[in-house]
Amino acid sequence: MTELLKTPLFDEHVALNGKIVPFAGYEMPVQYANGALREYRFVREGGAGLFDISHMGQVRVSGPDALAFLQYVTTNDVSKLAAGQVHYSALLNESGTFIDDITTYKINDTAYYLCINAANRHKDVAHLQQQAAAFDVCVADESDATTLLALQGSAAQTALQPLVDSNLEPIGYYKFAQVHINGTPAIVSRTGYTGEDGFEIYIPNAIAVDVWKLLLTNGAQPIGLAARDMLRTEMGYALYGHEISDAVTPVEAKLMWITKLDKGNFIGRAAVAERKNAGPQKRLIALKLTGRGIPREHYPVFADGALSGEITSGMHSPIAGGVALAYVKPEHADSGALSVEIRGRQIPAERTTLPFVRSNVRR
Amino acid sequence: MTIPADLKYTKDHEWVRIEGDTATFGITDHAQEALGDIVFVELPEIGRTIDAGEAYAVVESVKAVSDVYAPVGGEITEVNNELESEPELVNTDSYGAGWIAKVRIGAGQVELLNDDEYTTFLEE
Numbered sequence: 001m002t003e004l005l006k007t008p009l010f011d012e013h014v015a016l017n018g019k020i021v022p023f024a025g026y027e028m029p030v031q032y033a034n035g036a037l038r039e040y041r042f043v044r045e046g047g048a049g050l051f052d053i054s055h056m057g058q059v060r061v062s063g064p065d066a067l068a069f070l071q072y073v074t075t076n077d078v079s080k081l082a083a084g085q086v087h088y089s090a091l092l093n094e095s096g097t098f099i100d101d102i103t104t105y106k107i108n109d110t111a112y113y114l115c116i117n118a119a120n121r122h123k124d125v126a127h128l129q130q131q132a133a134a135f136d137v138c139v140a141d142e143s144d145a146t147t148l149l150a151l152q153g154s155a156a157q158t159a160l161q162p163l164v165d166s167n168l169e170p171i172g173y174y175k176f177a178q179v180h181i182n183g184t185p186a187i188v189s190r191t192g193y194t195g196e197d198g199f200e201i202y203i204p205n206a207i208a209v210d211v212w213k214l215l216l217t218n219g220a221q222p223i224g225l226a227a228r229d230m231l232r233t234e235m236g237y238a239l240y241g242h243e244i245s246d247a248v249t250p251v252e253a254k255l256m257w258i259t260k261l262d263k264g265n266f267i268g269r270a271a272v273a274e275r276k277n278a279g280p281q282k283r284l285i286a287l288k289l290t291g292r293g294i295p296r297e298h299y300p301v302f303a304d305g306a307l308s309g310e311i312t313s314g315m316h317s318p319i320a321g322g323v324a325l326a327y328v329k330p331e332h333a334d335s336g337a338l339s340v341e342i343r344g345r346q347i348p349a350e351r352t353t354l355p356f357v358r359s360n361v362r363r
Numbered sequence: 364m365t366i367p368a369d370l371k372y373t374k375d376h377e378w379v380r381i382e383g384d385t386a387t388f389g390i391t392d393h394a395q396e397a398l399g400d401i402v403f404v405e406l407p408e409i410g411r412t413i414d415a416g417e418a419y420a421v422v423e424s425v426k427a428v429s430d431v432y433a434p435v436g437g438e439i440t441e442v443n444n445e446l447e448s449e450p451e452l453v454n455t456d457s458y459g460a461g462w463i464a465k466v467r468i469g470a471g472q473v474e475l476l477n478d479d480e481y482t483t484f485l486e487e
Contacts, residue, residue, distance in 0.1 A: 019399075036425040037400040226399075226425050292447070294403050294423050316402040316423070343405070343421065 007054035008147050008208040016222050024118035026055040029224040036226035037318065043194055043231055044319075044357075048155035049223035050215050054147045057121035058202065059114040059128060063137035066110050073131050073267055074104060075250065077260040081106040086174045086189050088258050091124060092268025096249040096275055100124050101240055103191065105176055113187065115148070115200075117240045131267070147208035151220060152198035152231070154360065159218040160199055163211065164188060168199070173362045182207055194231035195359040233315045236286055236325060236354030242297065242312045243284060243325055251275045252327070254284050282309060283333035286354045289322035289340060291347040299324075300341040301349075303332035311340065320356040324349075364485070365392050367458055371434065372481035373473050378458060379434035381468070386435050389462045390422065390453060393485055398424040401453045404446040407464055411439045415471035420463050422453060434473055437466030 004027045013020065018029030029052070031039060043049035061070060070078040076089035083106050091099040100120040105113035116124045125141045132139045151160055157168050165180040168188065176189035187202040203211055216222070229239075238244050243253055249272050250259040261273055275281075289295055295314035300307055309332075314324030324340070332338075339346040370378045376394035380387040395401065405421040413419045418430035419439070442464045446452060453461040476484060 030426070031399060035400045037402070230425065292403075293405070294428075296428065316425070318402075 005055075007052055008205040009052045009054065009212055012209060012212055013052065013222070018222070018224060021225070023225055024055050026118065028052070028055060029222070030226050031224035032222050034221070036224065036230065039221070039223045039227035040230045040318065042221050043153045043196055043223060043227065046155060047153045048159040048198075048215070048218075048220040049150075049152045049194070049227070050212070050220040051150040051152065051223050051228055052147075052212070053150050053200075054208070055118035056148050057116040057118060057124065057141065057143035058146045058148070059116060059125060060111070060140045060142055061114065061128070061137055062111040062140075063135070064110060065135035065137045066112055069132060069135040069137045070104065070112055071264060071266060072135075073128060074102065075255075075259040075266060075268070076104065077263040078104060078106070078112070079263070083108050084175055084177065086176055086191055090244075090250065090255065090258060091127065092249070092266075092272070093246065094268060094271065096268040096271030097246045098240065098244045098248065098250075098253070099127055099246065101238060101244055101255075105187065105189065107178070113202075120240060145205055147203050147205050147211075149201040149203070149208075149211065149215070150192055150194075150198065151201060151215060152192045152194040152223075153196045155219060156196075156198035159215055159220045160188070160201070162218060163214055181211055190362060192361070193228065193235075193237055195235040195355060195357070195361060196231070197360060197362050229313075230315055230317070233313045233325070234317050234320065234323070234355060234357045235359060236356060239313060248282075248327075249275045249280075252280045252282055252284060280330055282327040283330050284312070285326055285328055285333055286352050286356065287324050287326055287338055287340070287349045288320065288352045288356070289324075289347055289349045291349075293322055293340070293342045293347045295322050295324035295340045295342070295347075295349070301326045301328055302339045302341060302346060303328060303336035305337075308332045308336075317356055323352070323356040364396070365458065366478045366482055368478045370458065371475040371477060372484075373432065373434050373475065374484060375432050375473075377432060377434050379475065381435075384468050385440070385465055386437060386468050387462050387465050388419075388431070388434060389457055390431060391481075392457050395454045395457045395461070398422065398427060398429060400425050401450045404450045404453065404463065406442040406444070406446065407439045409439050409442060412469065413437065413439065413466070416473045422450075431463060432473070433466070434475060435466065435468055436471035437469035439464055440467050441465040
């Protein structure tokens with residue numbers, strides 16, 4: 001077994017009584033002393049939750065062909081991005097299934113920045129570098145030098161502003177600014193994975209501990225992976241390895257909104273177009289238990305008494321109750337009485353809409 | 364970490380209070396702390412007969428699902444219905460308001476430890 005990696009903030013997590021677990025090849029805090037529920041509530045109820053997500057990867061794409069290259073390797077229409085704008089996107093393989101889901105930042109016409117999943121980093125970078133051979137671009141993996149923090153919740157801007165040399169207020173949702181923190185260049189985007197207002201902050205490792213401590217001094221509280229997963233699941237946000245994987249295309253994953261078939265050719269386009277015409281092999285639905293219990297990943301989902309699929313992410317939402325995302329057979333996506341099998345018993349469920357709880361992101 | 368002297372304990376971190384022919388079951392302070400925030404408890408049906416060591420209830424924390432095993436065998440006579448609306452009682456008062464079920468004691472018991480033995484077991 002490969003040795004687990006540590007982020008530059010590992011000692012801080014231990015000092016804060018973080019319960020450390022292996023995650024995506026890293027030793028990461030699943031919760032701190034307050035516990036996952038209090039952490040979750042702090043973010044949902046007006047705080048500024050601080051997440052170390054440095055395990056995620058960052059790739060800089062630069063050169064004269066940067067736009068053409070990203071149009072070819074990602075699904076979203078990069079030509080629509082303005083400098084200072086971010087969008088959600090994906091890397092597909094030729095079969096139209098997911099290599100990863102990513103965010104793309106446009107720095108300028110010849111420089112872009114990608115944020116990728118930790119577990120897929122080496123696969124993504126190898127794929128991007130291989131594809132880059134046909135373009136005049138440089139693909140640089142900056143992950144090991146970069147610390148990524150998420151600061152989420154309605155108090156996020158108040159906690160972050162004193163550290164930053166420019167006004168955060170004008171940064172809109174899915175926009176970013178290149179700023180200085182303690183005199184060091186940083187990227188700050190109004191993005192996140194919680195459904196609350198907040199920022200993701202890319203800084204060099206050298207200032208990671210200082211920034212972490214300053215944010216805590218400004219009222220932020222550390223939030224672990226368990227609360228992060230609760231917050232993202234309540235929003236119905238997809239997570240690689242759960243809703244998306246190399247076994248599904250954007251047609252199944254309800255991600256055609258980031259897959260622009262009319263933008264020109266890109267890797268996986270033909271396969272996705274074919275799947276779109278043929279219809280999805282399964283469909284992602286949102287469900288809510290009407291009986292007691294907690295729907296969890298891999299629990300079987302039944303429609304009209306027959307096995308139809310399984311849960312990909314499920315939880316007990318303190319606000320919405322037992323909620324889950326699940327893949328079911330296409331014919332059951334819109335009709336049929338649903339139930340979830342929990343420890344051998346059928347617990348009734350109903351379809352619902354996303355997000356499971358109200359989103360407070362800035363629009 | 365509290366370990367009351369008037370209870371018996373199992374190596375699976377359950378406690379049992381034996382009073383006459385009635386036994387009250389719960390999970391220990393150590394168990395609740397290891398599980399984290401408990402958000403759901405599946406209670407057994409009253410009248411069900413359980414063997415010593417049998418899984419009779421389920422506690423679910425934010426991230427984990429855990430079976431709870433019976434320290435002694437018997438018939439379930441009472442369950443703590445408060446846990447349906449307040450499962451967090453298992454966290455906040457694991458030896459009191461967080462009790463799970465009562466049984467009329469029947470045959471069999473798993474290895475039961477007193478408070479000192481359980482303390483030693485935890486230290487090992």
